[in-house]
Amino acid sequence: MQITSPILEAEMRQGYRAQILHFPQASASPKSDYVFITDGLLVTRNDKIEFIGDYKSNINQYDNLKLVDYSGKLLLPGFIDSHMHFPQTEMLASFGEQLLDWLTDYTFPVENKFADKDYASAIAEVFLRQLYRHGTTSAMVYSSVHKTATDALFTAAQRQNMLLMAGKVCMDRNCPTWLQDTAQTAQQDSADLINTWHGKDRLHYVITPRFAPTSTEAQLAALGELAKQYPSVFIQTHLSENHNEIAWVKSLYPNRKHYLDVYDHYGLVRKGAVFGHGIHLEQDEWQCLADKGASIAFCPTSNLFLGSGLFDLAKAEQHHIPVLLATDVGGGTSFSMLRTLGEAYKICQLKGNQLDPMHGLYLMTQGAALGLGLEHHIGNLNPGTDADFVILDPMFDELSSLRFAHHHTPQDLIFGLSMLADDRATVATYIAGKPVYQAPRGDL
Numbered sequence: 266m267q268i269t270s271p272i273l274e275a276e277m278r279q280g281y282r283a284q285i286l287h288f289p290q291a292s293a294s295p296k297s298d299y300v301f302i303t304d305g306l307l308v309t310r311n312d313k314i315e316f317i318g319d320y321k322s323n324i325n326q327y328d329n330l331k332l333v334d335y336s337g338k339l340l341l342p343g344f345i346d347s348h349m350h351f352p353q354t355e356m357l358a359s360f361g362e363q364l365l366d367w368l369t370d371y372t373f374p375v376e377n378k379f380a381d382k383d384y385a386s387a388i389a390e391v392f393l394r395q396l397y398r399h400g401t402t403s404a405m406v407y408s409s410v411h412k413t414a415t416d417a418l419f420t421a422a423q424r425q426n427m428l429l430m431a432g433k434v435c436m437d438r439n440c441p442t443w444l445q446d447t448a449q450t451a452q453q454d455s456a457d458l459i460n461t462w463h464g465k466d467r468l469h470y471v472i473t474p475r476f477a478p479t480s481t482e483a484q485l486a487a488l489g490e491l492a493k494q495y496p497s498v499f500i501q502t503h504l505s506e507n508h509n510e511i512a513w514v515k516s517l518y519p520n521r522k523h524y525l526d527v528y529d530h531y532g533l534v535r536k537g538a539v540f541g542h543g544i545h546l547e548q549d550e551w552q553c554l555a556d557k558g559a560s561i562a563f564c565p566t567s568n569l570f571l572g573s574g575l576f577d578l579a580k581a582e583q584h585h586i587p588v589l590l591a592t593d594v595g596g597g598t599s600f601s602m603l604r605t606l607g608e609a610y611k612i613c614q615l616k617g618n619q620l621d622p623m624h625g626l627y628l629m630t631q632g633a634a635l636g637l638g639l640e641h642h643i644g645n646l647n648p649g650t651d652a653d654f655v656i657l658d659p660m661f662d663e664l665s666s667l668r669f670a671h672h673h674t675p676q677d678l679i680f681g682l683s684m685l686a687d688d689r690a691t692v693a694t695y696i697a698g699k700p701v702y703q704a705p706r707g708d709l
């Protein structure tokens with residue numbers, strides 16, 4: 266029989282007192298289905314959440330609980346960013362192009378630097394630090410075409426025990442030759458990476474054809490085969506982002522019904538497949554995404570920055586397609602999921618809808634986790650899930666202190682933060698129960 270020491274047990278536990286907000290379940294109306302505890306207690310045990318509830322009525326059940334007092338601050342599940350490019354960290358905010366020229370002029374030259382594994386390792390560290398300081402604890406990430414750069418990213422994330430989903434970009438045409446793989450090497454390198462990383466600790470592999478124009482049919486077929494061989498891996502690619510891109514896909518694949526059909530033909534549309542953008546979809550494409558249970562990553566700052574268009578969130582949700590909010594760094598202009606939420610609101614305004622802030626928060630926490638099938642691990646604060654969470658200070662500067670000085674609802678709090686905040690509001694970010702970021706002013 267195992268004898269447990271009460272002292273040891275107490276040492277493994279850690280309590281946090283704060284205002285707590287999350288979505289414990291799947292919801293068709295996140296506007297009202299949230300849980301908000303004004304004076305809350307979250308208890309973690311090792312890397313998991315053990316308890317969530319009201320502070321005053323529950324604190325007495327714990328003897329000697331180590332407690333971090335974040336009273337007045339807001340504790341949320343760590344944010345999930347469902348579409349971003351780690352090699353593009355350094356080219357954020359590059360002036361003046363739309364998608365195809367932007368890829369040629371900025372993206373491909375920068376991604377070439379990632380042939381150097383040491384360089385990739387150094388940028389992977391910067392990239393993860395940026396995620397953590399913005400409260401993002403999980404992400405679905407495009408690496409470069411290089412296997413070694415992808416190893417570097419997984420290695421860095423593993424060190425922090427982070428739930429990271431990532432994949433090597435595959436492209437064998439319509440990009441500089443020095444960035445091309447082949448159908449065979451893409452399949453082999455991706456398979457090697459799956460065998461090395463997928464399911465190791467909290468890491469997941471994502472099969473990653475960049476987009477239809479940069480893959481031959483032979484490469485898409487090879488990746489489709491791989492997807493069939495490994496049903497638990499994720500898939501990510503781009504879809505219907507820009508009018509010139511769509512016309513190009515039609516000319517490259519004249520036998521396919523539409524853009525999505527290119528991917529569907531090769532078995533790349535399924536649950537766990539995340540399609541970036543989906544701005545200019547045809548009716549048939551919406552239906553196909555819905556039928557297959559695939560998701561769309563809505564990337565508002567990128568869609569505005571690259572002049573790509575206005576995503577129709579309401580239409581996606583009418584079709585019950587899971588929508589996950591994402592930055593698309595470096596087409597996107599900020600690592601902040603709060604800012605991303607603010608821009609999503611503005612896009613919905615232009616489409617004639619008002620995105621409720623709770624609905625938006627859902628798309629970057631529980632809704633995203635559900636779309637990815639990861640809700641038992643991330644996206645909420647339910648006992649038994651991984652202890653990934655962020656502490657925000659709504660009154661992080663003079664202006665926000667004025668804005669939030671008086672009574673506010675949780676909706677008002679999240680809405681105000683989505684318009685005013687960024688990493689300045691982050692007090693601390695925790696992954697698997699350990700702090701990975703603490704603001705310099707440090708409330709610990």
Ligand code: GUN
Pocket residue numbers: 350364368372475476503506567593596
């Ligand atoms: N389509 C193909 N590659 C990319 C990329 O790197 N960023 C964006 N936004 N769209 C793409």
Ligand code: ZN
Pocket residue numbers: 348349350503541593596
């Ligand atoms: Zn992208």
